[in-house]
Amino acid sequence: MFKTISELIDITKAKKLPISEVMILKEIDETGRSRETIVRQMENNLEVMQAAVDRGINEAVESHSGLTGGDAVLINNYLRSGQALSGDFLLNAVSMAVATNEVNAAMGTICATPTAGSAGVVPGVLFGMKDKLKPTKEQMVRFLFTAGAVGYVIANNASISGAAGGCQAEVGSATGMAAAALVEMAGGTPEQAGEAVAMALKNTLGLICDPVAGLVEVPCIKRNAMGASLAIVSADMALAGVKSRIPCDEVISAMHEVGQRMPKAFKETAEGGLAATPTGKLLQDKIFFSTSSQKSRL
Amino acid sequence: MKFRSVFDIIGPVMIGPSSSHTAGAARIGRVARQLFGKQPEHVDIHLYGSFAKTYKGHGTDVALVGGLLDYDTFDERIVQALDDAEQAGLSLAFYEEEEELEHPNTVRLVLRSGVEEMKITGVSIGGGKVEIIELNDYDLKLSGNGPALFILHHDRYGAVATVAGVLAKHEINISYMEVSRKVRGQTALMVIETDQSITPEIAKEISGLPHMFNVATLD
Numbered sequence: 001m002f003k004t005i006s007e008l009i010d011i012t013k014a015k016k017l018p019i020s021e022v023m024i025l026k027e028i029d030e031t032g033r034s035r036e037t038i039v040r041q042m043e044n045n046l047e048v049m050q051a052a053v054d055r056g057i058n059e060a061v062e063s064h065s066g067l068t069g070g071d072a073v074l075i076n077n078y079l080r081s082g083q084a085l086s087g088d089f090l091l092n093a094v095s096m097a098v099a100t101n102e103v104n105a106a107m108g109t110i111c112a113t114p115t116a117g118s119a120g121v122v123p124g125v126l127f128g129m130k131d132k133l134k135p136t137k138e139q140m141v142r143f144l145f146t147a148g149a150v151g152y153v154i155a156n157n158a159s160i161s162g163a164a165g166g167c168q169a170e171v172g173s174a175t176g177m178a179a180a181a182l183v184e185m186a187g188g189t190p191e192q193a194g195e196a197v198a199m200a201l202k203n204t205l206g207l208i209c210d211p212v213a214g215l216v217e218v219p220c221i222k223r224n225a226m227g228a229s230l231a232i233v234s235a236d237m238a239l240a241g242v243k244s245r246i247p248c249d250e251v252i253s254a255m256h257e258v259g260q261r262m263p264k265a266f267k268e269t270a271e272g273g274l275a276a277t278p279t280g281k282l283l284q285d286k287i288f289f290s291t292s293s294q295k296s297r298l
Numbered sequence: 299m300k301f302r303s304v305f306d307i308i309g310p311v312m313i314g315p316s317s318s319h320t321a322g323a324a325r326i327g328r329v330a331r332q333l334f335g336k337q338p339e340h341v342d343i344h345l346y347g348s349f350a351k352t353y354k355g356h357g358t359d360v361a362l363v364g365g366l367l368d369y370d371t372f373d374e375r376i377v378q379a380l381d382d383a384e385q386a387g388l389s390l391a392f393y394e395e396e397e398e399l400e401h402p403n404t405v406r407l408v409l410r411s412g413v414e415e416m417k418i419t420g421v422s423i424g425g426g427k428v429e430i431i432e433l434n435d436y437d438l439k440l441s442g443n444g445p446a447l448f449i450l451h452h453d454r455y456g457a458v459a460t461v462a463g464v465l466a467k468h469e470i471n472i473s474y475m476e477v478s479r480k481v482r483g484q485t486a487l488m489v490i491e492t493d494q495s496i497t498p499e500i501a502k503e504i505s506g507l508p509h510m511f512n513v514a515t516l517d
Contacts, residue, residue: 003299027304031495041305048311063315065355104314107357107377112317114307114425119317122308144308151307156299160307161318161424163348163402169424177307214352216315267402269351288354 001026005153005194005248012190019180019190020142023149042141048111049100049123055108056099063105065287068217072099090232093128097121097228101221113144114151114160114173117216120224121174122147125182125231135185146184147177150197157249158256162209163268165259171220171227172204172255178231179238188239198244198251200234205251206258208266210273213284219274300423300442303517310426312371318403319349319356322422324376325516327365329430330407330418332514333448338409340389341366347402349422350394359392362405371426406432430516433487436478444473444491446516447501452509453479453486460507461488470494485511 002008002022011022027038055061057076062069075095078084084091097120104110104119113122126143135143151160154173159165179196183189188196204227212218244251265272274280301307312321331337343362345353353359357376363383364376375382383390403422408415419432429442440446451457458477465472471493479486496515505513 023304030302033495038304042308045305045308045311107314109311109372109374110314111309111311112321112426113309115317116312116314116320116426117316119314145304148304148308152301152304155301155307155425159424160301161403161422163318164424211352211355214355216356264402268348269402270355271351 001029003153003156005150005197005252008149008153009190009194018142018146018184019149019193020145020184023145023152039141042144043137045111046141046144048109050127052100052103052108052110053096053123053127056103057095061102061106061108063102063215063217064107065213065215065217067212067215067283067287068105068221069102071221072096072102086229089129089132090229092131093124093228093232094225096127097124097224098221100124101224105215105217105221113147114155114177115162115170117162117220118170118174118224118227120221121171121227121231122178122181124224124228125178128228129182129185129232133185139185143181143185146181146193150177150180154252154255157252159259165255166262166267167207167209167223168201168204168255169259170209171223172201172207174224175200175204175227175231175234178228179234182231182235183238186235186239188235192238194248195243196234196238198246198248199237199242200231201248201251201255202244202246203230203234205255208262208273209268210266210275211268211270212275212280213287214270214275215287218283301425301427302443306425306427310371312426313374313376316356316358317426318422318424319352319358320361321371321426322403322428323349323358323361323405324365324369324371325426325428326405326420326422326430327362327407328368328370329420329428329448329514329516330409330416331366331368333418333433333450333512334409334411334416335512336411337386337388338366338411339387340391340410342391342393342408344393344395344406346395346397346399346404346406349403349405362407363388363390428516433489434480436487438489439474439476440489440491441474444493445495447490447492447496447504448514448516449488449490449504450511451486451488452511453483454509457486457509458488461490461504464500464504464507465490465492468500470496470500
């Protein structure tokens with residue numbers, strides 16, 4: 001049905017349907033499953049996301065390595081103080097993105113969007129903007145289908161794997177997905193959603209995957225915070241009428257090329273970037289020394 | 299198109315921390331377990347590329363073993379899979395391989411139980427999506443563009459026809475198929491790629507047919 005963002009937008013125009021509906025119809029066509037089953041599965045994913053956000057915001061979860069945790073609570077407390085400089089809704093989205101990834105790092109239950117390491121961006125933006133846009137449950141489920149449509153195009157034309165394309169493929173993809181979904185939820189057009197994807201991806205192009213100690217913690221969790229805020233800003237710019245000078249599909253092609261030519265050290269091997277800093281290496285030694293001593297005690 | 303469903307992107311629901319290194323690893327382990335048909339006594343786990351470099355941090359070891367114990371990606375028991383394996387009498391050996399393969403997230407599993415042995419190589423291509431590229435030394439030529447069905451069966455006439463018959467009955471179209479065996483009359487492997495999804499009920503129906511040993515599916 002569609003392989004590119006421009007084909008997706010053409011279908012929305014020809015059939016006068018939102019992106020989310022085109023995605024649902026494609027899913028029915030592809031799998032032969034009923035609309036009801038498909039929507040119910042997405043509702044279930046939404047519930048998993050909500051539960052992960054709630055847990056991270058309320059519990060101050062700590063990861064197994066002890067390296068991360070509790071930041072969502074800090075941000076949320078700060079937000080309640082009314083001092084937030086970046087705006088209540090934006091920071092709310094950030095706190096919820098961080099909450100999700102803290103739960104993920106603690107080996108909790110999450111829904112990959114599109115991956116686990118980037119699972120905070122989409123729910124962060126969705127639940128963070130809930131108070132502002134007051135969506136119905138159906139609109140929230142549609143948000144996920146729209147995000148899925150964008151991720152589907154990126155996954156098939158570039159990559160959603162950090163090991164294959166760097167962090168731009170993970171947090172970058174999630175940011176583009178969330179930006180488009182937010183545009184649709186706010187009442188924008190599919191073209192504006194496409195512009196938002198382009199602007200979001202342009203700003204994560206080249207982002208490397210350099211997890212300290214190979215853990216999905218540093219810098220992954222904070223990059224989800226950045227992704228959530230960038231998605232909201234990209235959506236706002238697109239809704240304001242700003243257009244990307246480079247068409248969205250060409251940005252996705254560029255992302256693929258950058259991922260292909262990115263050195264291995266920056267593709268989830270924990271051999272470069274932040275993972276290779278003196279502190280990064282020190283943390284790695286500390287974590288694996290303590291894990292191996294734990295194992296020898298068993 | 300390697301990614302076909304919206305749930306390849308929004309999903310899977312899983313235990314963290316990594317869709318490729320945890321959920322994908324669990325799925326590869328589970329396909330291996332299903333094809334082996336029972337819990338193995340020992341498994342050699344050969345890790346390549348990013349899997350070899352970061353498996354401890356990503357819980358890849360725990361997830362692979364969880365899959366070998368038949369746990370799904372969202373099964374909370376994955377966290378304690380190494381302890382569960384020890385209790386269940388499943389011994390494990392991990393090997394960090396230096397060789398660079400085509401895909402950075404590749405794992406080769408060798409499952410053993412008594413004299414029985416099965417080798418399987420899987421790759422985790424992102425977002426929890428996986429492909430099986432080798433089985434018992436046969437390079438599989440699957441495109442990865444459709445759901446796949448793996449069947450170990452007794453090498454007898456009619457086996458292929460009965461499986462094709464069940465798929466036809468459920469209006470499932472075969473887009474690619476390969477059949478291989480090492481010794482005539484013994485165990486053969488059927489690998490089928492389809493246009494439509496194969497539900498657990500259909501997989502069960504196939505495994506109940508005459509001459510079938512074990513059946514695994516990959517969506």
